[in-house]
Amino acid sequence: MRVYFLCFLLFAVGLYCILRKRNLIKIIIGTIICEYAVNLFLILIAYRMEGRAPIYSSGQNIENMVDPLPQALVLTSIVIGLAVTALLVALAIRIYDKYKTFDITKINQLKG
Amino acid sequence: MNKKERNLQKSSGMSLIVKTITRLTVGLILLYGIYIVLHGHISPGGGFAGGVIIALSFIHLMLAFGKEEALRRFSKEYMAFFEGLGASLFLAIAVLGFFAGYFFLDFFVNKGTPFKLFSAGIIPLSNVAIGIKVSSGLFAIFVFLVLLRIIGRDKE
Numbered sequence: 001m002r003v004y005f006l007c008f009l010l011f012a013v014g015l016y017c018i019l020r021k022r023n024l025i026k027i028i029i030g031t032i033i034c035e036y037a038v039n040l041f042l043i044l045i046a047y048r049m050e051g052r053a054p055i056y057s058s059g060q061n062i063e064n065m066v067d068p069l070p071q072a073l074v075l076t077s078i079v080i081g082l083a084v085t086a087l088l089v090a091l092a093i094r095i096y097d098k099y100k101t102f103d104i105t106k107i108n109q110l111k112g
Numbered sequence: 113m114n115k116k117e118r119n120l121q122k123s124s125g126m127s128l129i130v131k132t133i134t135r136l137t138v139g140l141i142l143l144y145g146i147y148i149v150l151h152g153h154i155s156p157g158g159g160f161a162g163g164v165i166i167a168l169s170f171i172h173l174m175l176a177f178g179k180e181e182a183l184r185r186f187s188k189e190y191m192a193f194f195e196g197l198g199a200s201l202f203l204a205i206a207v208l209g210f211f212a213g214y215f216f217l218d219f220f221v222n223k224g225t226p227f228k229l230f231s232a233g234i235i236p237l238s239n240v241a242i243g244i245k246v247s248s249g250l251f252a253i254f255v256f257l258v259l260l261r262i263i264g265r266d267k268e
Contacts, residue, residue, distance in 0.1 A: 053156070055155070055156060057154070057227065058226070058227040075160065079160060082250075086253045086257070089257060090256075090257060093257065
């Protein structure tokens with residue numbers, strides 16, 4: 001139970017970073033922290049005590065393995081997170097080219 | 113600033129130490145990525161993880177030698193070609209299942225003996241296709257993020 005709470009705490013750190021920071025790069029880092037907290041939560045749900053990695057190798061019985069399904073889900077989630085991060089960084093670069101700043105309080109023109 | 117320092121700044125890339133170490137390690141990183149892709153069906157890893165490691169070797173080259181040297185070895189046309197090749201190879205492997213009388217992505221011509229390198233039917237072939245796609249795609253993302261900034265700087 002405690003690990004789920006710590007996981008939520010990590011998510012809260014990311015959310016604080018998104019909501020309170022003014023630098024665009026720090027906001028992007030906050031979204032990455034949120035994303036990894038969710039991934040960690042999904043992996044921890046599938047964990048069972050003293051379980052082995054779900055890899056079928058020769059000479060081993062299939063017993064006491066952790067659940068492999070959330071791990072496959074999280075692998076897909078990591079790939080999507082990579083694409084989202086690349087999109088955010090590209091947008092941040094374009095905003096920096098236009099406004100010459102990463103401070104979101106100074107980005108206040110709708111056009112021009 | 114003497115002449116030597118100016119030459120060092122003018123030539124693209126990092127210092128001599130970084131370039132020498134990169135020359136030693138970049139081939140090993142590339143080989144390790146290929147190993148991870150080829151052994152994806154019998155050990156942890158697979159197409160995505162190995163493709164990321166292969167792309168990291170190209171990014172390593174670009175960070176150490178500057179973008180001209182990296183783009184000379186792996187140009188934008190190659191990137192577009194290999195990205196399309198990876199996607200269409202995966203689709204071709206998947207569609208092969210119809211011709212063999214099975215379903216989509218269900219073409220097991222030769223299962224082989226388990227836990228050997230040549231086993232598990234189409235899974236290693238799919239891993240190779242995904243590895244090609246991911247490595248060229250990730251390196252393309254990095255290159256275009258860098259080029260985008262330089263184009264924006266030239267405009268002003």
